[in-house]
Amino acid sequence: MSPKTASGNAPAITAVDLAKTYPGGRGKPPVKALNGLSFGVAAGSVFGLLGPNGAGKSTAVKILSTLSRADSGVAEVAGIDVARHPEKVRAAIGFVAQKSVCDPMDTGYENLVLAGRLQGLAGSDAKARARELLARFSLTDAKDRLVKTYSGGMARRLDVAVGLMHRPAVLFLDEPTTGLDPEARADMWNEIESMASTESMTVLLTTHYLDEADRLAGRIAILDGGRIVASGSPDELKRELRGDAVIIEIALDADPARAKAAVDRLASVRDVTDDARIIRARTDDGAAVLPHALAALDAAGVAVASATLARPSLDDVYLRHTGRAYSAAQAEEVAA
Amino acid sequence: MSQSLSTQPARAARSARPTRSTGGSALAHTAFLTARLLRGFWRMPVYLVMNLVQPMIWLLLFGQLFKSVADIPGFSSGSYVNFMTPGIVMMMALFGSAWAGTTYIQDMARGVMDRFLTSPTSRGALMVSTMLFQAVLTIIQTAVVLPIAWLTGATFDGGWSGLVILFAAAVLLTFVFSALSNAVALMAREQTALIGISQLLSFPLMFLSSAIMDTRLSPQWVRDVARFNPFEWAVAAGRGALTASPDWGSVWGHLGLLAGLAVVMGGLATAAFRAYQRSA
CATH class of the missing domain: 3.40.50.300 (P-loop containing nucleotide triphosphate hydrolases)
Incomplete structure (x- = not known):
């Protein structure tokens, strides 16, 4: 052109x-x-x-x-x-x-x-x-x-x-x-x-x-x-992370450790983390995994407040390569 | 269709990119940059008024305050106003030039200086344009103060040629100290450093000279130091040229010293761009 x-x-x-x-x-x-x-x-x-x-x-x-x-x-x-x-x-x-x-x-x-x-x-x-x-x-x-x-x-x-x-x-x-x-x-x-x-x-x-x-x-x-x-x-970097992020917010009175364990038991997810009431996991096909995850949580007696699927963002890329969340790195700068 | 319309002129102009010659462009750059400073000055006339208030106060206040100094036995001039007028003119030039670096400080605080330095803009032109701009301010101030001095009794016995040399000495003095101020601005990058020049340098230079007091009445050491004081060279040249029968050898000698120093200071200050870029 x-x-x-x-x-x-x-x-x-x-x-x-x-x-x-x-x-x-x-x-x-x-x-x-x-x-x-x-x-x-x-x-x-x-x-x-x-x-x-x-x-x-x-x-x-x-x-x-x-x-x-x-x-x-x-x-x-x-x-x-x-x-x-x-x-x-x-x-x-x-x-x-x-x-x-x-x-x-x-x-x-x-x-x-x-x-x-x-x-x-x-x-x-x-x-x-x-x-x-x-x-x-x-x-x-x-x-x-x-x-x-x-x-x-x-x-x-x-x-x-x-x-x-x-x-x-x-x-x-x-x-x-x-x-x-x-x-x-x-x-x-x-x-x-x-x-x-x-x-x-x-x-x-x-x-x-x-x-x-x-x-x-x-x-x-x-x-x-x-x-x-x-x-x-940007796409290559995001693809390197392989797959979608599943983000599940559990109810106020639910037990995060129990929720994490329930999601962890699913075969097709990896990198499961819990941060207060937010459970994050990575998977190759988020749409297929999400119903299973919700069912597993329901079976474990954990009430769910919200569930989100996200394509990996550059935020995730940054976190992966520097070991820090981008917003945290910026906050460090302000503090320094 | 719209694509070819938008890229066509870009292509044509790129192939016609001008060839640049550094010698001619340094002069042209000086003209463009001086014009920019004069435009900015013209848009803030309040600075002109501020620049004029101070010398008038000095002329009218000192003129009255020290009037009887001329009666001290040994004082060289019969009239204190005649004696003081060239001193006041040079003081305006000195105190004004001390702030010349303000332009650079402002350009550095923005991205303007960095933009100039990453373009083919001549460093010499950046330096000379601010020196010329400051010289224009000195000429305006001097042109306003001289008629007031005349009204208060100055006689300008040297005539028009004496006045021309007075202006020339003031301009050369302006070149010397605006180059110094620019160099300090480039190295310190702070307005407060310029306050340092005006307080720590300008005042001592003024008192170690014959600007407001005949050095023949000062201690010997003041006279000795004054001989090496560029500010005193300008005062001596201007005052000498304004007398009825000037000592031309002394006048031209002092002007020559000032001109040489102006060239040296301009060159050194231009080299300070390198210091600025080293720490950039």
Whole structure:
């Protein structure tokens, strides 16, 4: 569908064994942000780097976008070594930082034209491209307003437009929807999806939202402690878990241990756990197993409050590979 | 149909991607970035007013307060307003430039600086544009203060050429200290560090100079230190050029020292981008 360039199948990004340690400062031990990070991104795809805050996502993006340097390891972006020829990499990439990349005291239009001019576009080209992107991101009516008057969603869409001004081969999106309300998030997802197909470029997306990676990325890598613990397409990763989750909530006065034992006795389930009043199990065919499970519980005298079947989510993938629930990992971060 | 419509322009423009030459683009980048800073300034005129209030207070208050200083035997100038005016002009330039790094601090607090540094934006242009912007502020302040000084009795015996050199010295001083402020901003990344420059550096430099007091009446050590004080170079150049018969050797010598230091500081401050990226 989208026109492929000659190098269409070559990887747009390769990272091999990247390591980066930050000094800890005042009596604290040094922080190992990256610890042997390796991955590749095929040209023309959307790749998601997923992990809680502090997993190393932003450090990886900073190194690949030439903002920072790795202590060791090699990385290429658009076929160019980031450490040896950073200036060539900079002409080939767009960078949308976690924080706004726009000047609040300039208008949306001025921000775009300035970005285009700094990237080497001629004045008329920059203006035409700015108008095109303003229309695409539904910002035409706000084009002559100062960015400080924009809503969070509008400002974030403008950030992405700034990154697209010079039609980069690779676009870095560092947590594009953090801090947006659900509606603005959904808008942004739609924009990223349509832009990835019309601009024929590679997108490296970092996010700490599992649903965002699931929705947007063709392939994802899960980072934990500065290295990749799992990678593949979202479906592959979920399939690795083999089968559906059966989640049964038992009544308030029921005995969890008894309930767990009853479900455990079924031949076709595995990984049975109980967490307060919730019994979880994994099975290859949830629809067939659920009636048996309910019958077994009934026979054991355990009253059931609710029963749910779920396809495995990236949450489960994360739990499996890091040994922690995703929400728990995020909570640790907040506490730290 | 709609697919081919949407991809066609993308393809055309990609093949026409401009070739970039670094020399010409550094100048062009300086122009774009300076224009951005001037637009922002123009939209917040309250800063202009704030920048003007302080020097006026100094001019009117100090002018009255120290009026009789000129009567002390040994004081070089007959009129204190004539003596003080170049000092006030340089003080405005010095105190204004100490805050030049604020632009970088704000850009770093957002993602603007990171976006510039991950694009082909010239580092030199990032530096020079903020120095030029600060110089424009210095010129505006000076242009407002001089007529007020004239109204309170300054005579500008050096004429137009003296005034041009006064402006030049103020601009060079601005370059030196705005480059320093930018370097501190890049390394410390905090607004409080800039308060440090203005408190710990600007005030001592001001008092170790002849800005408001003739150093011939100061202790010997103050005179010795002042000879190495860039702020004093600017005061000496401006004041010298405004006298009826300037000592041109001294005026040009001081201007030359300032210009050299401005180039060195600009270069060092641009190198500080590397320090910023190392810790990024």
